[in-house]
Amino acid sequence: MTAAQPKAWLARLLLALLITVTLLPFLSMFTAALAPSGSYPNGLSWPDEPQWSNFAKAFEAANMGQLLISSTLIVLGVVPISVLAATMAGYGLAKLTGGRNKWIYLVFVAGLTLPFEAVITPLYYEVRAFGLLNTRFAIILPLIGLYMPFSVYWMRAHFLNVPNDLTEAAQLDGATRWKEFWLVQVPLARPAIMSLTILLFLWTWNQFLLPVVLVRDPSLRTMAGALGAFQGQWGTDVPLLCAGSLLILTPTVLLFLAFQRHFVAALLQGSVKG
Amino acid sequence: MNDGTPSGDTRLRMSRLFPGGKNQKARATAILFVLPAFTAYAVFVLAPLVMSLYYSTLRWDGIGKARFTGLANYATVLTDPDLLSIIGNAFELVLYFTVIPVLLGLAVASAIRGHMAGTFGTLTRTVLFLPQVIPLVAAGIAWSWMFASSGLVNQALTAVGLADWTRGWLGDFDFALPAVGIIGAWVLLGLCTMLLVTGITKIDPSLYEAARLDGARPWHEFRYVTLPGLRQEIGVCITVTVISALASFDIVYIATGGGPGITTMVPGLEIYRLAFAHRQVGLASALAIVLMVLVLIAITPVQWYAREKK
Numbered sequence: 167m168t169a170a171q172p173k174a175w176l177a178r179l180l181l182a183l184l185i186t187v188t189l190l191p192f193l194s195m196f197t198a199a200l201a202p203s204g205s206y207p208n209g210l211s212w213p214d215e216p217q218w219s220n221f222a223k224a225f226e227a228a229n230m231g232q233l234l235i236s237s238t239l240i241v242l243g244v245v246p247i248s249v250l251a252a253t254m255a256g257y258g259l260a261k262l263t264g265g266r267n268k269w270i271y272l273v274f275v276a277g278l279t280l281p282f283e284a285v286i287t288p289l290y291y292e293v294r295a296f297g298l299l300n301t302r303f304a305i306i307l308p309l310i311g312l313y314m315p316f317s318v319y320w321m322r323a324h325f326l327n328v329p330n331d332l333t334e335a336a337q338l339d340g341a342t343r344w345k346e347f348w349l350v351q352v353p354l355a356r357p358a359i360m361s362l363t364i365l366l367f368l369w370t371w372n373q374f375l376l377p378v379v380l381v382r383d384p385s386l387r388t389m390a391g392a393l394g395a396f397q398g399q400w401g402t403d404v405p406l407l408c409a410g411s412l413l414i415l416t417p418t419v420l421l422f423l424a425f426q427r428h429f430v431a432a433l434l435q436g437s438v439k440g
Numbered sequence: 441m442n443d444g445t446p447s448g449d450t451r452l453r454m455s456r457l458f459p460g461g462k463n464q465k466a467r468a469t470a471i472l473f474v475l476p477a478f479t480a481y482a483v484f485v486l487a488p489l490v491m492s493l494y495y496s497t498l499r500w501d502g503i504g505k506a507r508f509t510g511l512a513n514y515a516t517v518l519t520d521p522d523l524l525s526i527i528g529n530a531f532e533l534v535l536y537f538t539v540i541p542v543l544l545g546l547a548v549a550s551a552i553r554g555h556m557a558g559t560f561g562t563l564t565r566t567v568l569f570l571p572q573v574i575p576l577v578a579a580g581i582a583w584s585w586m587f588a589s590s591g592l593v594n595q596a597l598t599a600v601g602l603a604d605w606t607r608g609w610l611g612d613f614d615f616a617l618p619a620v621g622i623i624g625a626w627v628l629l630g631l632c633t634m635l636l637v638t639g640i641t642k643i644d645p646s647l648y649e650a651a652r653l654d655g656a657r658p659w660h661e662f663r664y665v666t667l668p669g670l671r672q673e674i675g676v677c678i679t680v681t682v683i684s685a686l687a688s689f690d691i692v693y694i695a696t697g698g699g700p701g702i703t704t705m706v707p708g709l710e711i712y713r714l715a716f717a718h719r720q721v722g723l724a725s726a727l728a729i730v731l732m733v734l735v736l737i738a739i740t741p742v743q744w745y746a747r748e749k750k
Contacts, residue, residue, distance in 0.1 A: 177552035178560070184548065185567045188630060191582035192570070194592045198585060209585075209592030251477040258473030262466065270474060277485050279739055281687030283708040284732040287715040287724050288491035289484065291502075311484025314477050343469050372575035374690045375708075379716065390575035390690075397581060397694060404585060411581045415574040422573045423566070430565050433572055434638060437631060437680050438673075 192412075199224075199409035207404060217405070224410035228396050229385055234417065236302065237371055237389045243306035244370045248313045249363055255314075256321025257351055261330075262343075271322065277315030282375050285312075293380055304380040305388065309373065313366055320436075324358035325351070361432035364425070371418055389414050495725035502721045513726035523727065526705045527734070529617060530686045533706065534738075536621025537685035541632035542677050549636035550666050568630030576627065580694030583623040584610060587695075610696050616704045623691050628684065632677040639673030640666065675746025679739055686735050707731045 194209055200216040201207035203223065225231075259271050289308050290299075298304045328351070352359070370388065377391025384395035393414050400406050422429050496513050500506035517523050571579060586592045587609035594606035609619040647665045656664070667674075689708035692698060698705035698713070707727055715724035 177548075180548050180551050181560075181564050184544075184629070184633065185564060187626070188567050188570060190592065191579075191586050191626070194586055195582050206590055208590050209588075209595035248480075251480060255474045255477035258470045262470035262473060267470070270478065273486075274477075274481065277481065279683060279735050280485065280489075281683070281708065281731055281735060283687060283689060283711045284728040285485060285488035285492055287711065287721060287728065288488035288495065290715070292484075292488060292491070307480075308484040311480040311482075314481040314485070318477055318481075347473075368573065372577075374575065374577050374693075375712075378693070379712065390577045393575060393577045393581070394694065397577075404588070407581060408585060411578050415578040418573050418575075419570065422569070426562075426566055429573065430569055430634070433569060433631065434635060437635060438676050 195408040195412055198404055199412055201405045203405050204403050205405065220405050220409040221413060224406050224413055227400060227406065228392065228410045228413065230413055232385045233387075233389055233392050233414070236386055236392075237417075240302055240305055240388055241367055241370050243302065244309045244313070245363060245366045248310050248317055248366055249359060251310070252314065252317030252321045252362065253352065253355060253359060254347070255318045256323075257325050257347060259318065260322045260325035260328075271318075274315050274318045277312075278319060280312075280315070282312060286375060286379055289376075290379055299380060300382050300386065302381070302386055305373065305376050305391075308376060308380075309370060313369070316436075317362055317366065320362050321355070321358060324355055328354060360428060361435060364429055364432040365436045368418065368429075389417070492725045492728050495721050496729050498722040498725075500721045501719040502715070503719070506722075509722065513722045514730070516723060517726050517730050522702055523710070526702060526710050527707055527730070529702075529704065530688070530706045530731075530734075532617060533621050533624060533685040533688060534682055536618065537624040537628055537688075538678055538681040540621075540625040541628040541681055542636075542674065544629060545632035545636040545677065546666075546670070546674075548633050549640045549670070550662055552637060553640050565634060568634055570630070571627045572631050576690035577694050579623060579627050580691045583619075583626065584695050587619050610704075611700055613700050613703055616696055616700060620692055620695055620704050623695060624681075624685060624688065627691075628681050632681065635673050635677055636670060639670045643669035672746050675742055678742045679746075682738050682742070683735055686738060687731065707734075 190210075197210055197212055198207045199220055200218065201213045201220075202215075202217055203220055207213065255274075259267075259274075263270070293299055293304045293308065296307075298307070372390045373388050374390045374394065377387035378394055381387050381391065384392040387395070393411060396410050396414075397407060400410065497508060497510055498506040499509045499512070517527075588594075589606075589608045593609060597603065597605050607615065609615050612619075643665065647669070648661060651661050651665050687708055688706050689712070692704055692706050692709050693712075696704040698709050708731070711724045711728050711731070714720045714727065
């Protein structure tokens with residue numbers, strides 16, 4: 167039994183390599199961000215005089231304060247409503263409808279693999295007809311709809327695993343049902359709701375296609391959408407672009423580090439179920 | 441996907457026995473619970489999807505009068521050499537987005553089986569998930585810089601004596617698409633690795649013991665224990681990565697804009713360009729529908745593979 171377990175040192179070496187490959191682009195951006203603005207730095211070289219002021223400059227150039235507010239508003243517009251609607255629908259589909267209504271669920275699931283690009287053109291005309299083009303609602307409202315297949319699928323899967331006798335005890339009218347939903351079901355569903363919230367937050371914050379197509383003014387976009395405009399404007403100034411990109415990805419990375427375990431669990435389960 | 445829940449069956453029987461009355465009410469309650477989600481979905485997904493289908497039969501610049509052209513736009517999508525090579529690019533990206541993360545992930549997972557505990561494990565997990573947390577756009581910018589003339593890739597090549605190989609990777613007709621592929625592989629590698637590493641810990645260790653007692657070599661162990669045990673996780677990895685390759689937009693938009701020429705153009709970006717820059721809404725919509733169908737066709741066999749005898 168000499169090779170009972172794969173060799174630990176080999177495993178660690180492989181992981182160390184993976185970690186290096188993952189971190190190198192960030193490191194390279196970081197050193198470039200410290201080079202004198204407008205210069206052409208080398209891939210990975212510590213500058214003689216690190217220009218920490220580049221970050222302040224990029225903060226201003228990217229209008230970061232405004233962007234943080236804008237992204238937060240969009241997330242607040244999308245995530246709570248999506249989670250609530252999906253939790254209700256997941257509950258309704260798992261517990262309240264019989265086999266006859268399975269088609270509703272199937273219609274939701276059919277949207278799981280839909281690429282956003284498949285509907286972006288008509289969405290543009292639809293949002294324009296609603297008079298919402300170039301407002302944050304142009305991002306918020308479509309995203310709620312686009313997230314429904316995954317969110318409903320996710321919450322229904324949770325409610326299917328809740329034992330039935332809990333609900334059977336309260337086979338009552340709508341108002342009682344509603345109470346039971348809030349007082350019994352929602353508290354029980356907290357882990358599933360938490361994961362869904364994290365996933366929807368990430369996807370909204372990082373959403374790029376919708377802001378680019380539906381909102382012209384970068385200060386009304388998500389962080390990621392604004393980064394596209396920032397690149398268009400400062401693409402030739404490598405240090406400034408790198409500083410700006412690092413700033414723009416900082417909020418999610420900080421949140422990720424703070425809630426590391428929840429994020430990892432959500433991302434892993436999210437892809438397994440998705 | 442067990443939908444024959446007892447409550448559902450009971451209620452179904454009940455409603456047959458006692459139509460109307462209380463069960464009518466129960467049904468109304470159910471509808472109220474599902475309605476908000478369904479409305480949002482219908483207005484912002486189903487309706488646009490129907491409109492996409494309708495637009496795809498038109499010749500329309502988005503402003504003037506539209507003309508019905510039947511399936512002409514689909515004929516163009518499936519015969520135009522440029523559009524075909526754009527679709528081909530998406531499938532070539534699958535080679536990088538899917539094959540590299542899955543193969544490397546499998547290698548790592550089988551090597552580190554059971555070595556992910558402790559601080560080192562937590563550190564690894566945290567780092568490997570970073571690319572999943574940042575916007576794809578940021579990954580695109582980071583790698584545009586890695587692949588730039590004075591970027592890290594060329595710096596490394598020069599350092600190991602391969603200065604002849606250096607180039608502006610993303611502007612090179614032969615290497616731009618593989619370079620874009622590497623960006624996607626970098627983004628997806630951590631997720632696939634962690635999925636497979638997590639999956640492998642769920643395989644019963646006694647299976648490995650038994651294989652070893654039977655004198656199985658490491659390769660046989662991998663082939664007959666690890667691979668079948670990871671069937672579901674591999675299916676998930678392939679599904680997620682294939683969709684992100686075929687429907688890629690963010691990375692290409694930022695890193696190359698589809699160039700040089702159309703060597704890195706992908707359907708997602710071409711839909712955007714056709715609809716909003718070239719005002720060929722009909723053709724863009726036909727390409728959108730084709731893209732949606734291609735994703736479904738590519739995913740379906742993977743789902744079968746993953747579901748088969750668990």
